Amino acid sequence: MNTIQLSQKVQFVINAEGKKSAVLLSLEDWEQLLTLLEDLEDAEEICQVREQKGEAILWEQAKAELGIEV
Numbered sequence: 119m120n121t122i123q124l125s126q127k128v129q130f131v132i133n134a135e136g137k138k139s140a141v142l143l144s145l146e147d148w149e150q151l152l153t154l155l156e157d158l159e160d161a162e163e164i165c166q167v168r169e170q171k172g173e174a175i176l177w178e179q180a181k182a183e184l185g186i187e188v
Contacts, residue, residue: 119150 127147131140143151181187 119147119154121154124151124154 124143124147127143129142130138131142133139175183
């Protein structure tokens with residue numbers, strides 16, 4: 119699901135003055151929104167790393183340097 123589809127499922131809470139005061143999402147929609155936001159953050163990090171144009175290292179070397187065993 120994309121952001122447009124999610125935004126169409128939003129329900130607004132209206133206050134006593136008739137103004138929108140909050141947003142109501144189902145738990146499923148909330149979780150999908152969080153996933154979209156996490157994906158966006160990941161994409162931003164990828165862009166930042168690509169802009170740095172630092173030296174690339176092999177994944178095996180990175181795991182070894184970080185002490186990660188997979």
